[in-house]
Amino acid sequence: MSWLVLIISGLLESVWAVALSKSAGFTRLLPSSIFAVGLVLSMIGLGYALRTIPVGTGYAIWVGIGAAGTAIFGMLYLGEPANVMRLLSLLLVLAGVVGLKLFH
DSSP states (O other): OHHHHHHHHHHHHHHHHHHHHHTTTTTSHHHHHHHHHHHHHHHHHHHHHTTTSOHHHHHHHHHHHHHHHHHHHHHHHSOOOOOHHHHHHHHHHHHHHHHHHHTO
């Protein structure tokens, strides 16, 4: 269960990161609200997962999922570049996340 919660928390990190970028310095109510709710839920989930998952492994996986998810969202929906080197770099991040889980 902790691993599922950790994955969902990592995805919520992407949600709050994108909402933060859309909040225009917290001047827009909806993205600012999504940011706050996403951040709190993400942290609660991370805290829950770290009860049974080592902190180094859990935090690295949480950050990796969040960073990769945010980058992929940016490429798909925000017009950020999706060149070969960026995609290869994302694959390396994801490989690191999988490696941390496999060798936990």
